[in-house]
Amino acid sequence: QKEVEQDPGPLSVPEGAIVSLNCTYSNSAFQYFMWYRQYSRKGPELLMYTYSSGNKEDGRFTAQVDKSSKYISLFIRDSQPSDSATYLCAMNTGFQKLVFGTGTRLLVSP
Amino acid sequence: GAVVSQHPSWVICKSGTSVKIECRSLDFQATTMFWYRQFPKQSLMLMATSNEGSKATYEQGVEKDKFLINHASLTLSTLTVTSAHPEDSSFYICSALGSNQPQHFGDGTRLSIL
Numbered sequence: 001q002k003e004v005e006q007d008p009g010p011l012s013v014p015e016g017a018i019v020s021l022n023c024t025y026s027n028s029a030f031q032y033f034m035w036y037r038q039y040s041r042k043g044p045e046l047l048m049y050t051y052s053s054g055n056k057e058d059g060r061f062t063a064q065v066d067k068s069s070k071y072i073s074l075f076i077r078d079s080q081p082s083d084s085a086t087y088l089c090a091m092n093t094g095f096q097k098l099v100f101g102t103g104t105r106l107l108v109s110p
Numbered sequence: 111g112a113v114v115s116q117h118p119s120w121v122i123c124k125s126g127t128s129v130k131i132e133c134r135s136l137d138f139q140a141t142t143m144f145w146y147r148q149f150p151k152q153s154l155m156l157m158a159t160s161n162e163g164s165k166a167t168y169e170q171g172v173e174k175d176k177f178l179i180n181h182a183s184l185t186l187s188t189l190t191v192t193s194a195h196p197e198d199s200s201f202y203i204c205s206a207l208g209s210n211q212p213q214h215f216g217d218g219t220r221l222s223i224l
Contacts, residue, residue: 008151032212034212034213036215041201041218041220042217042218043114043116043203043205043215043216043217043218044154044203044215045215046212046213046214046215049212088153088154090213096142096144096159096207097144097156097159098144098156098213100153100154101153102152102153103153
């Protein structure tokens, strides 16, 4: 069993839809949770960074962490074609090394 | 926001050549830098962790003599792929870690060995 599980997709939605991306994990020692967006042939770009359970909002993006269920989510409101990319969840125990999910490919059609 | 610059973005060279990739943190000091390799449609695979002024720590299965890492300053780390062969062709990405910050990534280097 992988430490971090993420559905690879692709996830196809129409423009304007609310997108829900999720990851589950098995290591209860994980404390820091991140979401990265990666466009084709580019490096990952940090979108959200959370520490505690609960919600964190930044513009159209909301990150949610449920440590009791070992489940994290990223919600994208009013999705745009420019949001089409691969979304990677990542987490660590605080000792620097990140553990990544496989990434979910999102396609937002006009 | 934190910016990490990686150079070159794309390199094509002949088999047997050594290739150097640079990773710079532009607006913060990075005590730790990481080097990843990514195959098409796959996630990032950590190759090594580089701490300024000390030897890099390599992940299991990564050849130290093949992938030389130097982290000579708080803003620069280099990865040298020595005697590169076609199987070394891949997308290499660095990231940098500053104090109280998550990792920020460079834009990657596409390496093609003919």
